[in-house]
Amino acid sequence: MAIKGILFDLYGTLIDIETDESMDEIYRGIAHYLTYHGVYLHRWEVRDRYYQIMKKQKELCGEEYPEIDVEAIWNALLDQEGVKADHERRKLALILAQLYRGISRNRLQLYPGVKKVLDELRPVYRMALVSDAQPCYALPEIKAVGLDGYFDPVIISTNYGFRKPDRRLIEKALDIMKLMSAEVICVGNDMYRDIYGANRLGIKTIFVDSNQGDKYHENVTPDFVAHRFEDVLRGVEALQ
Numbered sequence: 001m002a003i004k005g006i007l008f009d010l011y012g013t014l015i016d017i018e019t020d021e022s023m024d025e026i027y028r029g030i031a032h033y034l035t036y037h038g039v040y041l042h043r044w045e046v047r048d049r050y051y052q053i054m055k056k057q058k059e060l061c062g063e064e065y066p067e068i069d070v071e072a073i074w075n076a077l078l079d080q081e082g083v084k085a086d087h088e089r090r091k092l093a094l095i096l097a098q099l100y101r102g103i104s105r106n107r108l109q110l111y112p113g114v115k116k117v118l119d120e121l122r123p124v125y126r127m128a129l130v131s132d133a134q135p136c137y138a139l140p141e142i143k144a145v146g147l148d149g150y151f152d153p154v155i156i157s158t159n160y161g162f163r164k165p166d167r168r169l170i171e172k173a174l175d176i177m178k179l180m181s182a183e184v185i186c187v188g189n190d191m192y193r194d195i196y197g198a199n200r201l202g203i204k205t206i207f208v209d210s211n212q213g214d215k216y217h218e219n220v221t222p223d224f225v226a227h228r229f230e231d232v233l234r235g236v237e238a239l240q
Contacts (some may be wrong), residue, residue, distance in 0.1 A: 001182040003240055005119060007173055008151070009200075010131035010138060011189035012212030014114050015145055026103045030096055034136075037092060039081045062144050063162040070097045070134050070158075094136055101137045104199075111210060112144050113230040118150055120233060129172045130155045130186075132163040132193065148232040153177070164199030185239055187232060189213035196220045207236040 011017050024084020027043035033040060041049070053073045058066045074093035083089045093119075121127060129151040131138060138156055142148055153176045157163040160172070174181065187206045190213035195205045199220060207222035208229060209215070224235035 001180070001204040003183060003185055003204075004127065005126040005128065005177050005184040006236065007130050007170060007184055007186045007203075008209050009186075009208075010129055010133060010142070010189070012189035012210050013187060013194075013208050014147065016109050016111050016211065017105070017141075019101070019107060021104050023101075023104055026100055029103050030099055031132050033096075033099065034081075037083065039083065042240055045143040045178065046077075049080075050074075051185070053077060054097040058077050061161060063166070065163045065166045067132065067157040067161055067163040069161075070100070073097075074100075088233075091223070097134070097136050097153060098184060108141060108144065110147075111229045113161070113200050113228065115146065117229060118147075118239050121236065122150065124153045125236075126179070127178055127179060128153050128155065130151045130164070134156045134158050150233070160180050165200065167197065169197060170201055170203070173214075185236060187226075187235075191215055191220055195222045204239045206232055206239070210231065 008014060021125055024043065027047040029042050031043045031046045050073060051126065053076045054068055057073060071093045074096040075089055077144065078092055080087045087134055118127065127150060135155050135156050135158055155169050155173045157169060160169065172187065174184065179201045181201045185204045185206060186194060186198035188198070188206060189208045189210045191207065192214045195207055196217050198205045205222045206224045206226055208226045225237055226232045226235055
C-alpha cells in the first residue's frame with residue numbers, strides 16, 4: 001500500500017532541546033514572581049510542592065503511561081495558596097508553567113537539515129506531529145523554530161492524559177488523517193516510545209539517531225536508521 005503520510009516525533013527528532021529542571025534559579029525566580037500575586041513561598045517550598053502535586057497527579061491518572069499537565073500542577077498549587085478566582089488562577093498558572101520552562105531551557109534549535117527535509121516531503125506527503133509534550137511549551141516552541149504550519153494534526157500527549165508508547169496517540173492521528181497504519185511511516189528518536197510504539201500498530205519506522213532518546217529496546221528494530229536527519233529522505237524512499 002502506498003505511503004501517504006508521515007508521523008513525526010518532535011523533541012529529539014526535529015527539535016534539539018536541552019532543559020535542566022534541577023536549577024535553583026527556576027524555583028527562586030518563580031518564588032519571587034509569586035510575591036507580586038500575594039503568594040509567599042520559599043524557593044524550596046515551590047520545588048517540593050510542584051513535585052508533590054505532580055506525583056499525586058500521576059497516581060490519580062490511572063493510565064499505564066501517564067502524562068502530567070504542568071498547567072494543572074501550577075493551578076493546584078495556586079488554589080492551595082488561596083488564589084480562588086478561577087480565571088486569574090488559570091492565567092497565572094500558564095505564566096508560571098512558561099516561566100518554569102523558559103528558565104530551565106538551555107537550548108532550543110532545529111537539528112541540521114530539518115527544514116530542508118520537511119520542505120521536500122511536504123508537497124508529496126501529509127505530515128503530522130505525535131509528541132509527548134505540554135501544549136503551553138510545544139506550540140510556542142514549534143513557532144519559535146519556524147515549524148508552525150508544517151503539521152496537521154498536531155497530537156500532544158498532555159491533551160489526552162497519556163504518553164507514548166500508548167498506541168492511542170498514533171491512532172488519534174490516523175483517525176484525523178483518515179489513513180491506515182500501512183499508509184504511514186513514523187519517524188522518531190526513541191526506540192521505546194517512538195519505534196516500539198509504532199511497531200505495536202504495524203507501522204513502518206525510521207529511527208533518527210540523535211543526541212537524545214533511548215537507543216535500544218529489547219526485540220525492537222526500526223525499518224530504517226537515519227544517522228543524520230537528512231537521511232530521513234532516503235528512509236522514506238526505501239520504505240515505499
